[in-house]
Amino acid sequence: MIAEDAETRTRRYRGVSYRGPIDAAKEAVPVIDLAERLAGPGVRRGREIAFRCPLHDDHDPSLRVDPDKGVWFCDPCLRGGDVVELARLAWGYDQRDAHTAAAMLLMEFGHEVPQRPPAWFRKQERQKPRRDAVEQTRNNVLRRRLFKYLILPLINTIEDEEEHNRELDRAWSEFQRLMR
């Protein structure tokens, strides 16, 4: 029996590498199907099919789809790309949320959304303390600012210094409890 060496194990691990929703959507959903879903039936123009562009107020079909290449382009918009890019722009997702647009696209056309690999979850778990700390700091800053604008002006009307300080302590601890 020959023991499996590290290299073989690594290769096999890489063999089941994660395919994200963007790649899956590009493979599963033809751009022509999304264009039809968004804009209704298109008009054939030679190799391309033209649609009324869902990204601008289009009266003359100007979004051109090349079904063979799986790409689209709109001349008035000066925008184009693949099926995920069309979904992202049409549904108003940010550039960095392209994977969300891709997942929506897969669901919209009845495909399964690939699950994240175990390594992804492990990484999220490792990063959780840092994310929590950032969140905590944000909350603290927000709390102090709210206190300053909402509560402090009321307390500052107290002229007696001792009473002022006492009320300040009390209000701050009540406010902290409230904001938790």
Ligand SMILES: [Zn+2]
């Ligand atoms: Zn357009």
